[in-house]
Amino acid sequence: MSPAPLAIAAVSDNGPSGVLSIALLLVLIMDPFGNMVVVNNLLSRLPPPARVGVIVREGAIAGVLLAVFALVGRTLLDQLGLTEPALSLAGGIVLFLIAVGMVFPAKRITDEDPNPSPLIVPIAMPFIAGPSAISMVILFAERQPPGVVAAAIALSVGATTLILALAPFLMSLLRRRGAVALERLMGIFLIVISVQMILDGVDAFLDSRAA
Numbered sequence: 001m002s003p004a005p006l007a008i009a010a011v012s013d014n015g016p017s018g019v020l021s022i023a024l025l026l027v028l029i030m031d032p033f034g035n036m037v038v039v040n041n042l043l044s045r046l047p048p049p050a051r052v053g054v055i056v057r058e059g060a061i062a063g064v065l066l067a068v069f070a071l072v073g074r075t076l077l078d079q080l081g082l083t084e085p086a087l088s089l090a091g092g093i094v095l096f097l098i099a100v101g102m103v104f105p106a107k108r109i110t111d112e113d114p115n116p117s118p119l120i121v122p123i124a125m126p127f128i129a130g131p132s133a134i135s136m137v138i139l140f141a142e143r144q145p146p147g148v149v150a151a152a153i154a155l156s157v158g159a160t161t162l163i164l165a166l167a168p169f170l171m172s173l174l175r176r177r178g179a180v181a182l183e184r185l186m187g188i189f190l191i192v193i194s195v196q197m198i199l200d201g202v203d204a205f206l207d208s209r210a211a
Contacts (some may be wrong), residue, residue, distance in 0.1 A: 019151045022140055026133055026156035028190060029095065032163035034102050034183030035127045037176070040167040042118060052165045054123070059161030061120055062128035066137050066153045070146075073138035084142065085205035087135055092197030095132035099194055102187025128160055132194075 043051040077087060141149050163170065171179060 022152035023155040030160045032160040036167035055165045058123040061124040063157040065129040070137040070141040085201045088201030092194045096194035099187045099190035
């Protein structure tokens with residue numbers, strides 16, 4: 001079984017629909033609509049052009065980080081003696097914690113950074129290239145051609161960066177209540193995906209023991 005419900009089609013399809021399926025899952029994990037509230041507050045002291053520049057820079061850094069993990073993640077895991085079931089379980093648990101923080105903000109595990117122009121942390125990592133996104137690109141790199149994974153990373157990071165760059169405009173449309181409601185809805189979807197990842201990890205572990 002695949003690591004998440006939305007990934008089922010992507011695992012068996014190397015075409016455009018596979019790229020879109022992986023990218024959609026990554027966008028859900030990156031949660032740009034939920035993070036735009038925090039990012040908008042973090043960069044509120046910067047003028048609009050500088051704000052967009054910071055977000056584009058952080059998106060580019062996140063894309064590079066995800067691409068690096070897609071290329072060398074499996075080698076790194078092999079050197080550390082880690083297995084795919086362990087990766088699936090860890091990714092599911094981290095994703096579950098993040099999703100719980102989306103549904104119940106008081107339980108959020110990420111903090112706001114007072115730096116008016118933060119570098120890498122927290123926008124590039126963990127908001128965009130977080131532990132769950134890294135886990136997913138490593139898993140997909142095992143099952144998909146490099147070009148498919150690279151295209152999905154570029155598409156998802158590009159979409160997330162665009163949404164974050166449009167945060168002031170989107171916030172004016174959604175208002176804070178609308179943004180919070182959308183974040184919680186996405187959090188519920190991610191809880192389901194994280195539970196599926198955990199179940200798949202347990203299933204893979206049991207299969208490896210029985211073999």
